[in-house]
Amino acid sequence: MFRSHTCGELRTEHIGHEVTLAGWVHRRRDHGELIFLDLRDRYGITQVVFDSITAMAHKVAEESRSEYVLQIRGRVRARPAEAVNPHLGTGTIEVEALEAQVLNPSRTTPIYIAQEGGEDEMIRLKYRYLDLRRERMQRNLILRHRVIKFMRDFLDEEGFLEIETPILIKSTPEGARDYLVPSRVHPGKFYALPQSPQQLKQLLMVAGYDRYFQVARCFRDEDLRADRQPEFTQLDMEMSFVDQEDVIQLIERLFIELCRAVVPHKHVPTPFPRLTYAEALARYGSDKPDLRYGLELINLSDLLMATPFQVFQQALANGGEVKGLCIPGCGSYSRKQIDELTEFAKIGGARGLAWAIVPADGGEVRSSFGKNLGEGEMSAIVERMAAQPGDLLLIVADQPTVVAAALDRLRREFAQRLKLADPNTLNFSWVLDFPLVEWNEDEARWDAVHHPFTAPQDADMHLMATDPGKVRAKAYDLVLNGYEAGGGSIRIHRRDVQQQLFDLLGITPELAQAQFGHMLEAFEYGAPPHGGIAPGIDRIVMILADESTIREVMAFPKTQQAVDLMTAAPSPVDERQLKELHINLR
């Protein structure tokens, strides 16, 4: 044994004990004849004192530098009252070194472990094994472990079985771009890495494993974002003989209890608020609204049906809408600031931004468009938006999707600027009644919004043939503080309904057979009604950890170009490897 205790373990009760510690030199305070070393491991920090009387040990301390790995035998003693360190768990004691040896020296590290952050993320990722020594990353990875452990224990208690599914699976052109793995044995053929174990978990339902889950690694070859990595982890789940409400109830209990266990200082409003997809878009411009604050979109369309203002009039005439946000207390914004907001809205697709200011001193409303309005329209707008003196009104007129995108951006921007979102609230919510399909302009066809196995709502079945865009799906998203934290659905278990949907999606029987033949066949052998959900573990842990990127809760993440800076993956391979795989590079 290299150690008798960890560096976070010793307390007053250990005083007088002889102990052996091993760890890294966190900091060194060299007073000449007396040297203090903070020895660190992942459990904590213990102060070790080297007196020159114990000459051999003292010499080791003298030669040691940051991040040297040391083993120290010593005696635990109380610190003098004035030398107690309240910031350390071990702060009431110290270890008087009797014997010490360097297990391994360290070069000067490119990042300083004892001091948090500040440096370019590039350097942290290149030397991730050093970055991971730091408290922040340890805290995040420990939290992640606790979250996953809680999920496993909870679902085990609920009768779920964790079943592994293959990583090498069949590629299907639906959805995200697949990562492909060439087959050596079958020239010209490829496996795909799973975007999620979707089909496999449904087949497990057919197989009678009526409560399945998996902490599943998923792969999507799409461009990265702060909350998107090419490989990520989902709590993949599926249940038989359930409806939407059963899934929702179970997940709600899971997250309420999880948060109580791992982040007890956070406030979780319950029950989780529920919004329909249509309502979420109408009120917040997003299907994943942050409900920690209001700042809702206000519809002005009906007030302006007869407006002489061309921009509004045309938008309404073309089936669009006019909506706005009332930003409290921002009436003092300058033209330059408003111009910047306009540019910001344009990123969201808006062609422009109409603004109005209700002066704080109660004077006339100033605006970019007031002179174009008809009689009484401005006062109607101010009244509808409940604008108070000192408020800024921002208005977008366009097609509903554009209005929603632009105002959603502005809503989130102002929530940040005005600090409207309480960082210690976890606002889980459900967004329900997603459309089953949406019209794809480019390809001129209907696409599945969720995936092609999602069941339509019974009440909307009659619209399948006549007005498919209006059919709602038995699909639901779990939203947390403005992030999509998970999505799921009740699946189609009847062959005839599946056929109807394939017809709608333009998937011919031949194509269906080639791509999903195994699924269709399986469903002919007694598929139970089933459904599930897949919460995104990285995103949820990110939010629980108060981080703003999922890289901070992953041990070895990739850059925006999907590169691992530490190992330099991806990398070229030997000609011989390519040859074995029957691959010629173009």
Add this chain to the structure above:
RNA sequence: GGACCCGUGGUGUAGCGGUUAACAUGUGGCCCUGUCAAGGCCAAGAGCGCGGGUUCGAAUCCCGUCGGGUCCGCCA
């Protein structure tokens, strides 16, 4: 594919047409028995991501390129 931001000793920053390229921290040496971001003294360490251009003169301006980030597209 596109927009924007960033790139200066090991690390973090300053410098924004003429500086011996500044500061902090870390690093090396010396001194120091109660520190915990220990302290004091001394020293070394970058030619400014890379390549071109403009200029008498470029870290500073321009063009390109590489790398990192945020976002749009994309993500059933």
